Amino acid sequence: xxxxxxxxxxxxxxxxxxxxxxxxxxxxxxxxxxxxxxxxxxxxxxxxxxxxxxxxxxxxxxxxxxxxxxxxxxxxxxxxxxxxxxxxxxxxxxxxxxxxxxxxxxxxxxxxxxxxxxxxxxxxxxxxxxxxxxxxxxxxxxxxxxxxxxxxxxxxxxxxxxxxxxxxxxxxxxxxxxxxxxxxxxxxxxxxxxxxxxxxxxxxxxxxxxxxxxxxxxxxxxxxxxxxxxxxxxxxxxxxxxxxxxxxxxxxxxxxxxxxxxxxxxxxxxxxxxxxxxxxxxxxxxxxxxxxxxxxxxxxxxxxxxxxxxxxxxxxxxxxxxxxxxxxxxxxxxxxxxxxxxxxxxxxxxxxxxxxxxxxxxxxxxxxxxxxxxxxxxxxxxxxxxxxxxxxxxxxxxxxxxxxxxxxxxxxxxxxxxxxxxxxxxxxxxxxxxxxxxxxxxxxxxxxxxxxxxxxxxxxxxxxxxxxxxxxxxxxx
Numbered sequence: 001x002x003x004x005x006x007x008x009x010x011x012x013x014x015x016x017x018x019x020x021x022x023x024x025x026x027x028x029x030x031x032x033x034x035x036x037x038x039x040x041x042x043x044x045x046x047x048x049x050x051x052x053x054x055x056x057x058x059x060x061x062x063x064x065x066x067x068x069x070x071x072x073x074x075x076x077x078x079x080x081x082x083x084x085x086x087x088x089x090x091x092x093x094x095x096x097x098x099x100x101x102x103x104x105x106x107x108x109x110x111x112x113x114x115x116x117x118x119x120x121x122x123x124x125x126x127x128x129x130x131x132x133x134x135x136x137x138x139x140x141x142x143x144x145x146x147x148x149x150x151x152x153x154x155x156x157x158x159x160x161x162x163x164x165x166x167x168x169x170x171x172x173x174x175x176x177x178x179x180x181x182x183x184x185x186x187x188x189x190x191x192x193x194x195x196x197x198x199x200x201x202x203x204x205x206x207x208x209x210x211x212x213x214x215x216x217x218x219x220x221x222x223x224x225x226x227x228x229x230x231x232x233x234x235x236x237x238x239x240x241x242x243x244x245x246x247x248x249x250x251x252x253x254x255x256x257x258x259x260x261x262x263x264x265x266x267x268x269x270x271x272x273x274x275x276x277x278x279x280x281x282x283x284x285x286x287x288x289x290x291x292x293x294x295x296x297x298x299x300x301x302x303x304x305x306x307x308x309x310x311x312x313x314x315x316x317x318x319x320x321x322x323x324x325x326x327x328x329x330x331x332x333x334x335x336x337x338x339x340x341x342x343x344x345x346x347x348x349x350x351x352x353x354x355x356x357x358x359x360x361x362x363x364x365x366x367x368x369x370x371x372x373x374x375x376x377x378x379x380x381x382x383x384x385x386x387x388x389x390x391x392x393x394x395x396x397x398x399x400x401x402x403x404x405x406x407x408x409x410x411x412x413x414x415x416x417x418x419x420x421x422x423x424x425x426x427x428x429x430x431x432x433x434x435x436x437x438x439x440x441x442x443x444x445x446x447x448x449x450x451x452x453x454x455x456x457x458x459x460x461x462x463x464x465x466x467x468x469x470x471x472x473x474x475x476x477x
Contacts, residue, residue: 006066007049010417011039014458016465021457022058024065026345026420028461029058062346069419072410074352074403083361084394087142091135092365092376093128095160096152097121101184101226104217105256105284108152113288114432115379122157123368128164130390131366136171145172148180150365150376155187158195165199178202182252184218185230188237197241200248205230207251207274209264216258234273249278256284257293261302265324276325288379288432302326310334311459315466337456338468345420352406353413353422359402360387360394374402378427384436401436402426408442421453422446 008023011031018036020029031039035054041047042055049055055064076083097119103109110117132147139145147168149161165179181196185205188196196203207230208214215225238245251274255261268276286293306327312318314334323331359374366372367380370390378385385402388394405426406413413419429437429445 007042007055007064008067008415008417008419009039009043009064010454010457011036011043012454012457012461014462014465017461019457019461021417021421022063023417023420024068024347025063026341026343027063028341028457029063030461065346067415068347068349069351069414070349072352072404072406072413073350074356074406075350076358077400077403080358080361080399080403081396083358084396084399085138086140087361088135088139088364089142089362090146090148090364091131092148092150092363093123093131093164094150094152094365094367094376095123095128095154095157097368098156099151099153099184100156100186100220101153102219102221103184104219104258105254107285111290112285113290114381115288116381118152121368123160125160125163127366127368127370127390128160129167131370132164132168132171134390134393135364142175144176144178146178146180148182150182153184153187154181155183155192158187158192162195165195165201169199180204182206184226185233186220186226188230188233193233193237193240197237197244197248200244202248202250204250204252204280205234206254207279208253208256208259210267213259213264213267217256231273238273246275251279253279253281254284255281255299257295257299260296261299261326265302265326269324279325281326281329287428287430306330311463314463314468316468317466334459334463338460338463340421341457341460347420351419352404353419353424355423355425355428356403356405357425359399366390374399374427379432382432382435384426405429405437405442408437408439409446412443412446416446416450418446418450418453421456422449424449 010021010023012019012021013036018031018033020031020036020039022029038047038052038054042049042052049064058064097108097116098121099108099118105111108116108118135147136145145168147164149164154161161181168177179199179201180203181201182204183206185207188205206218208218211225211227214227218226220226237249253264253268268274268279284293306324307330309318309323310327310330311334313320313323313331360372363375364372365374365376371386372388372390372394373380373385374387386395387399387402405424416422424442424445426437429441431437431441434441
């Protein structure tokens with residue numbers, strides 16, 4: 001199907017100015033009102049781009065170039081096989097599907113459509129050894145080795161973890177080796193804590209703020225809260241291994257509808273045990289939930305307030321120390337968006353929207369039975385995400401399909417103004433019960449991404465109006 005939009009751009013305005021985003025160069029121009037109105041006429045099809053004086057003037061600078069995109073194809077498609085053979089980055093071993101807690105919002109709690117639930121399935125050392133050997137054989141050109149242990153609660157299989165670490169240390173020569181583990185912290189005691197500290201295993205402990213906020217969701221099967229157990233273990237760890245705790249231990253706090261976000265932030269800010277700088281926040285996933293969840297009004301108020309403070313920091317109107325660590329993500333996202341917008345990137349005939357990484361290359365996830373998945377975030381029950389096994393190797397065709405998810409909407413992508421700014425991972429697409437993602441499901445997400453992109457462009461332009469700039473400014477006058 002031929003492209004019917006030879007010149008692709010997006011006009012928008014703020015209270016302080018008129019702007020146009022040029023898809024071909026991924027950059028923004030500040031316009032006069034007259035220029036803005038002329039480009040809007042082109043956008044509406046009232047005026048031909050061939051007779052637009054604005055387009056003619058800026059085309060001399062390489063902007064407003066007629067659409068060059070001929071094919072939607074990921075640029076890493078041709079090198080993926082080489083990376084799969086020689087450059088794997090990280091191995092993630094699912095040592096168990098069991099957990100000693102029953103957290104309300106857990107991905108494996110049964111509240112998500114089609115996702116697995118807790119089970120007694122566990123990885124045997126023979127499978128773990130084959131997975132490690134597979135990883136080492138396929139990371140020959142990687143400068144370092146990184147292995148993570150995942151669950152369930154991985155410390156339920158501490159003996160297996162210890163065997164794996166010992167095996168890797170005995171086998172690997174000439175490369176830096178890093179081990180990581182995510183835990184609920186309830187089993188971080190005695191021999192386990194000693195071994196992890198002695199082997200410098202980086203650990204992330206799930207902790208949702210104060211006792212009240214944490215215990216409302218993170219409970220043992222009998223309904224007892226886990227806060228007191230975790231805090232005691234952290235205190236013991238800090239006393240016995242202070243340097244290790246300060247350098248290798250961080251905390252994950254999952255924002256969920258059952259907590260008071262303000263109380264959580266206040267707890268970490270005032271805690272004498274936990275440095276709030278070591279706390280990372282994430283929000284409970286809402287995709288594929290069986291029932292809609294509703295956050296407290298205070299959650300949205302706090303979120304908006306902290307986001308506004310982050311923007312004021314970028315605009316030079318507020319000191320960074322006034323922003324809660326909860327808003328660090330906002331700051332980094334805004335900075336990243338600014339850097340990307342200022343890095344002029346001209347389109348090529350073969351291109352793909354952002355989002356997909358090479359499946360299994362960056363974070364190879366091995367299930368308890370040796371089946372391979374792109375990463376730990378995908379639904380293990382969906383065959384679409386099975387990319388091989390430790391016995392049979394990689395399914396490269398399936399990996400190419402996951403990498404080239406943009407193929408589902410190829411014609412739409414070719415003429416979409418948001419092509420260069422778009423970022424969609426297949427895991428974001430809701431397709432439960434359909435075997436694999438479809439065009440309809442992806443287009444629904446595309447509409448959401450375009451709304452987000454317009455908001456981001458608006459935001460960046462307002463920041464510019466307030467004086468926020470980078471070293472290489474691409475928003476030009």
